[in-house]
Amino acid sequence: MDWAYFLQQLINGLTLGAIYGLIAIGYTMVYGIIGMINFAHGEIYMLGAFHSLITFLICQAAGISGILPLTLLLMLVVSMVMTSVYGWGVERIAYRPLRGSFRLAALISAIGMSIFLQNFVQIAQGARVKPMQPLIKGGITLMESPNFNVQLSYMQIVIIVLTFVLMVVFSTLIAKTSLGRAQRACEQDRTMAGLLGINVDRTISTTFVMGAALASVAGMMVTLYYGVIDFYIGFLAGVKAFTAAVLGGIGSLPGAMLGGLLIGLIESFWSGYLTIEYKDVATFGILVLVLIFRPWGLLGKPEVEKV
């Protein structure tokens, strides 16, 4: 067995998984708090990618793209802020009025929102694939073997480190702050939390904003990592991230990250060793298997049905 090749797939898989994990957190938080699949979340991620690309182009036009850290920071901040507004708006317009109503209604509304946002970006920015030049170049050669060098690019390091940092920050936010406590309370019982003086609406809005911010980071990283984006990237990434959330146990933050990493690894190894065409089939196959044998996911808690 070629260990160098294996190591390279592992690195690629972890990078991809980190991106899926960040999107999956948005799904898992929203599902945990209001129990719906936020179908438009993939589109939020796509909007994040577009915002970071446009911010970069503005930096370039302003002549500050030479200062790399500043440009990256601006891209990160601007896309997080702007995309959060979209996350907030989507909840406010399409989901809040339907909260407490019939469940499928919210799902259809979410699908409608997803179609709307996709086409909105397609019309506003064109259907063509948008190229992005690599900003973070180079890397470390980890291992040299006769026919294959294992590369760990700086971009991959940035992605993994940034994801890790964000995970720590958000976990602390959920575990330690009053906002996190409010969120966990709403997750357990919204009515009771409301009675005890928690502003439920605001807590849910914050959840959407946080999810959107993380998704926009994922979008920015994809823009930088792959160098191409289009208006359609949200759908598949969204479905896979949801798969990751379910795999890890929906409602669980570490679960979402773990699920994302696993999906990334499965995809990367499948395309590295088997067929690249059927990598999506592998992802969904795993999902089906997990749901059949462990419907509550890897880190989730089994739900007891009450009469």
Added chain:
Amino acid sequence: MSSLLTSSRVTPVDIAKELAFFAVLAVMMSIMILGVETVDRPTGLELALRWDLVLLAVCATVVGRLGLIVRREHLSRLLQAALIVISALMVFEMFVRFRDLDDRWVSPVTFDMATQSVGRAIFFICLIAIVFAIAYFSSAKGRPTGDEDESNKISARLQVAYRTNTKKVGMLGIAFFIIFPFIFGENRSAIDLATLVMIYIMLGWGLNIVVGLAGLLDLGYVAFYAVGAYSYALLSQHFGLSFWLCLPMAGLFSASFGIILGFPVLRLRGDYLAIVTLGFGEIIRVILINWYDLTGGPDGIASIERPSFFGLADFSRRVPEGVTRFSDLFGIEYSSMHRLIFLYYLILILALVTNFVTMRLRKLPIGRAWEALREDEIACRSLGINPTNTKLSAFAIGAMFAGFAGAFFATRQGFISPESFTFLESAVILAIVVMGGMGSQIGVVLAAIVMIGFPEMFRELAEYRMLIFGAGMVAIMLWRPRGLLSFRDPTILLNMSKKEKVAGEKS
């Protein structure tokens, strides 16, 4: 003056704050995506600014929000008048007030037309206004939740009228669809559109069994449609079987697929089931794209055989030796419309069969078991209903009708490719069922006409079509969360006089 202004709960300052807030939001949402266009150049991407669109978005948002405030709050007359004047001014600003170099009044819309992107602005304005007018429903003070039958008096009255006359409405509808070709006999596009709508009606009725009756959320229904279409195309190409032989086989194949796919996953609850079925839909599409030897991959399968007139005659102008031409069979003049009209009636009959079977099934024990399962699975289990088998039967029967529709689709188009079986199709079919009001057969017809008929009629709008489609889906759901014709009575009740009580409650 000030007392007049502040006679209501809200002060102008509050209103100004609210408007400013939404204006800032509109700026944030539009400044990047609308305000900056990325243009492909040989040297890479370049930027083009479109600040006028941002301005329009902000104006539209503010006007939308103003209208909403006027409707929401109990304002004094004076304040109301003031707000209406402000919104009128802003509309004026948007459409009329731009002054060009020759000192003429030009609206940004016409201004936009001059710079080649025709009418683009109009749609942005309309859409943003629609989206923000929708926010009316979302105002926390306005209405508690989405179910608001009383406020929709017209639709409520329509609903009552519909409920008392379901049979008549149904018969009228069928009669209309039967005489449709006689009215539009020579209009090719009308017949085509009607056929397309009818396909979706049939798919909607099929999915209604799964979603509306059995309460199983299926996001991959299009997979069975694809199986039907590909089984007919392949059987006809490789074995030369005729459409009439393949039609039942396509249904059979799809149903067996439904059983195979359904068996492992039907134990799952609502949303999990949705995501697994979505996964299956995608898996089938990926396989269709990549299994080049069998399915032709992304190229699809072309020149699929057209149906004959029940094996008796053919619709082509030139027919091979020994085959009767349709027009000769009846001794009428040849017309290329005959085939289209025949196809229309074919799908009409298929759809009506779907409807008839569903209506009958609802009265059988199995149909009642579906409805009971939808309402309360635990109760069903305790009463000795096997949930897996019951769900599986709904899944398989729903899949079978999708298979029939798929075979019809293949023979009508003469060409199929994985492009026709994307997730969007599943979403559209599900939207038809949910918007129609789950379980309502006539609701499906209405929703199919709204969802398929209208967008097809507005094909000139091209790229804006799907945008409006998405916004429309959201809007209809906000307006009527339970669908256009929404009620969910069990088909049979123990005590029929309780019907009125049961109707409309419980989800």
